[in-house]
Amino acid sequence: MDILNTISLNSNRQIKINFDGGDLSSDAGLLLIKEFVSKLGIDRLFGHSFKTNDSALFRYHTDKENLLQMIYMIIAGYFEDDASDELTNDPVFKAVLEKDALASQPTVSRFFNRMDEDTLNQFLTIGRILRKKIYSIQLPEAVILDLDSTLLEAYGKQEGRAYNFHYQSNGYHPLVCFDGITGDLNKIQLRDGTKYSCTGVVDFLQPILDEYLTEYSSIKLLLRGDSGFATPELYKQCEENGVSYVIRLKENAILRNKVSFLVDELDERTRKNKVDYAVVYGEFMYQASSWPYKRRVVCKVEKPENQLTYMYTFIVTNMDSSPEYLIKFYCKRGLMENFIKESKSGFDFACVSSHSRTVNANRLQVHALAYNIFNWFRRLALSANMQKQRIDTVRLKLLKIAAKVIHSARYITFKLCSSCPYKNEFYETLSNISKLHVQLE
Numbered sequence: 112m113d114i115l116n117t118i119s120l121n122s123n124r125q126i127k128i129n130f131d132g133g134d135l136s137s138d139a140g141l142l143l144i145k146e147f148v149s150k151l152g153i154d155r156l157f158g159h160s161f162k163t164n165d166s167a168l169f170r171y172h173t174d175k176e177n178l179l180q181m182i183y184m185i186i187a188g189y190f191e192d193d194a195s196d197e198l199t200n201d202p203v204f205k206a207v208l209e210k211d212a213l214a215s216q217p218t219v220s221r222f223f224n225r226m227d228e229d230t231l232n233q234f235l236t237i238g239r240i241l242r243k244k245i246y247s248i249q250l251p252e253a254v255i256l257d258l259d260s261t262l263l264e265a266y267g268k269q270e271g272r273a274y275n276f277h278y279q280s281n282g283y284h285p286l287v288c289f290d291g292i293t294g295d296l297n298k299i300q301l302r303d304g305t306k307y308s309c310t311g312v313v314d315f316l317q318p319i320l321d322e323y324l325t326e327y328s329s330i331k332l333l334l335r336g337d338s339g340f341a342t343p344e345l346y347k348q349c350e351e352n353g354v355s356y357v358i359r360l361k362e363n364a365i366l367r368n369k370v371s372f373l374v375d376e377l378d379e380r381t382r383k384n385k386v387d388y389a390v391v392y393g394e395f396m397y398q399a400s401s402w403p404y405k406r407r408v409v410c411k412v413e414k415p416e417n418q419l420t421y422m423y424t425f426i427v428t429n430m431d432s433s434p435e436y437l438i439k440f441y442c443k444r445g446l447m448e449n450f451i452k453e454s455k456s457g458f459d460f461a462c463v464s465s466h467s468r469t470v471n472a473n474r475l476q477v478h479a480l481a482y483n484i485f486n487w488f489r490r491l492a493l494s495a496n497m498q499k500q501r502i503d504t505v506r507l508k509l510l511k512i513a514a515k516v517i518h519s520a521r522y523i524t525f526k527l528c529s530s531c532p533y534k535n536e537f538y539e540t541l542s543n544i545s546k547l548h549v550q551l552e
Contacts, residue, residue: 133515136203138187139527140510143537145183145207146544147488151244154179160240161233163225172214177222178477180214183207185481188506190459192219202516206523223465226473234476238298238483239322245295245487246327247550253331255291256319256354257447258340260284260308263301263461263475270468273304283463285475286315289450291335291443294486296454299479301463301472308339313348320352331355335444341427343401350429357441360408360425367423369395373412374421381414388416392434397427409434457502458482491547494539508533509540 117129148154157175165174172180183204184194198204199213214222264282265272274281284306288297300315323332334349334356341360349356360366373393381389390413398405411424411434426441454460458478463471489498489505497505513528531537 134202134518136201136514136516136525137511138201138203139512139514139525140506140537141183141187141203141207142525143492143509143540143544144186144484144488146541147492148179148182148484150544150547151241151487151549153241153484156237156240160237161230163222163230164227165225172218172222174222176208176210177214177219180204180208181219181477182481182484185458185478186485186502187510190462192216192223195219203514203525206516206525223470223474224467227469230473231469231476234473234480235298235318237480241483241487242295242297242322243326244549245491248491248547250327251292251330253292253333254297254323256297256316256332256334257289257291257444257450258312258316258334258336259287259289259447259451260302260306260339261287261451261455262304263455263463265304265461265463267464267466269463269466269471271301271303271471272463275304277308282461283471286312287451288316288319289447291447293490294446294450294453296450296479296483296486299460299475301468301475303468308337309342309345312340312342313344316345316348320348320354324352334358335441337444343399343403346402346406346427346429355428355430357426357428357430357437359441360427362423362425366397366408366410366425369397369408370410370412370423373410377412377414377421389414392438394434409437411435411438453501454479454482458485492540492543494536494543497536509536512537 116131117127120126120128154175157178161174161178163174180195184190184198189198193216195213195216195218199215201213204213205211262275262278262280262282262284264280266281269283271283272281275284282304284302284304286300286302288299289295290297297319298315300311302311320332323330332354334354336345336356336358338359338361341358345358346356370393373391376391377389380391381387390411392409392411394407394409396405397408406427407429409426409428413422415422424438426437428437430437432440458481460475460478462474462478465471465474485502493505497509500508512531515526517524517526527534527537
């Protein structure tokens, strides 16, 4: 771009603007992600564990490179395939991918269209391998399996798109399982929009349980689920696999009658004061008509402030802790809503724009993989004051850093913004990555 393309601001004619700055990038923080990816051997893993059904004998842009490109793009906030064309000559992206140019939008789209049921299984395998690497660095004492379902809105003629009456919208209704402690996404499975919350949950969960019971027998497993997962098949599965669970039951007249003694206690507590908040906890043994035997149910009856009606919470469990502890433990499940929110807004899980259900399922797995890589990076590499920050904040502070590229005979030097207020965090992150001890294959 030459001087003829230079413009001046009307507000200050001394300020001139053009796009002739040279080899620059606004995403220098991706160099940190590359270092983390390399430390975990993710790039090598993709090379020998991921392959699409491709009849071509040679491709300039390999499956491994295309997958890495999409991972970096998603983490940097470029969700659309079209962004590939705009980033094709970006010096940071070329550096992290170690390529002369990025794959174009048509190449990326063809890459996704080659994916099938086999690649879905490959993503599951990759997830298990990466989880093993992460646990070799930091093995948790316990994992909380938070089950939920969510709506991924879709607006076209996608296969499997349907109206979901609970969300009152059209789209897909996937099952998700997060680790309630770390926010790691253990598994996500795309389902048609009409599926009920617990549909297929036993088959969905069993591979996760098998992995932990086989590979990580020392880790205590706990499971939380809302009333959509109140099904005896899930209780049985947890009990047979040694998993502690707390699952909410839908309120009904029978359950309310079981806690009439708590209502009497609450009435006595509030007899002289019907305004203030009050709560009581209790428990009882209960057998629903679909249960083969009685199970422990803990409950909470509360009177909200300035209300005369009571609110009930019922939790079925196989744990021995006090009712109050178990109710509060269940309520912490609300953190998962933050995980779901970040996965949608920060990693575009609603990326289901293809007509093919299978392609959409694979796209979702790519975005889920990007989410996990970033979540591990956040937990294991970021400085302590940044570990609790959301992806949008980390992008703003640490990934979206301006850089100028200087090429010499032997080196490529990235000159980052001198006024960057988070340069100390940048250096600390690099140091933290270098100190990681990863069990490589």
